[in-house]
Amino acid sequence: MTLSIGLTGGIASGKSTVSNMFKEANIPVIDADIIARQVVEQGAPAYRLIAEAFGSGILQEDGSIDREKLGSIIFQNANEREKLNSIVHPAVRKEMLRQKEEAEASGEAAVVLDIPLLFESKLTHLADVTLVVYVNPDVQLSRLMRRNGLSEEDAKWRIASQLPLNEKKDQADEVIDNNGTIEETKKQFHTLLEKWNLASK
Known part of the structure; x- marks a missing residue:
C-alpha cells in the first residue's frame, strides 16, 4: 500500500x-507546477486552448507562452484566472494520476x-x-x-x-x-x- x-x-x-x-x-515527488509547464508547451492540447482563450498577445516571438504576461493578467482578475485554471487543471490532474498509479504499481x-x-x-x-x-x-x-x-x-x-x-x-x-x-x-x-x-x- x-x-x-x-x-x-x-x-x-x-x-x-x-x-x-x-x-x-x-x-x-509528483510536482504539479512542473507538469503544468509541460502541458502548456507548444504542441500540447492545453497550449492551443490557452492561445485561443487569451489571444496572441500572450505569446512570445517563438510562439511559446509568455508566463509573465499571462501571470499579470490572471493574478489581478479572478475570472481570467478561473478561465486559465479550467484549461490547465484537468490536463495536470490527468498526468498526476498517471504518475501516481505508476508509483503505486512499482511498489513505492x-x-x-x-x-x-x-x-x-x-x-x-x-x-x-x-x-x-x-x-x-x-x-x-x-x-x-x-x-x-x-x-x-x-x-x-x-x-x-x-x-x-x-x-x-x-x-x-x-x-x-x-x-x-x-x-x-x-x-x-x-x-x-x-x-x-x-x-x-
Missing part, C-alpha cells in the same frame, strides 16, 4: 524546500503530490494525508518580496490569489512550521517520516 501525501503551502512558504527533503529521502512506500492549490482546487481526495508548509503572513510577504523582487502591492496581489495559509493550516492533517531555521524544519520533517513509518525506507 503506497501512502500518498498531498503537499501544499502558500507562495514563498517554503514548500519547495520540504519537497526537496522528500526527494533526498528517496520518496518520489509513499508518493508525494506537490500541489500548490491542493485545497483551492479541491484535490485532497487524491491524497491519503495532507501536509501544509506554514509561515506567518508577515514572513510570507517579506520572503516573497525579497525572492521575486516584487513591490509590497504586487506581492500582496499574489498572496491574495491563494487561500490564506491560516485556512490551509486548519484543513491539513499535518503542518510543518517553517518560520524558523532550516534545521528546525528538517527536524519536523523527520518526525513526520517516523510517524508515517517512512524513516528507514
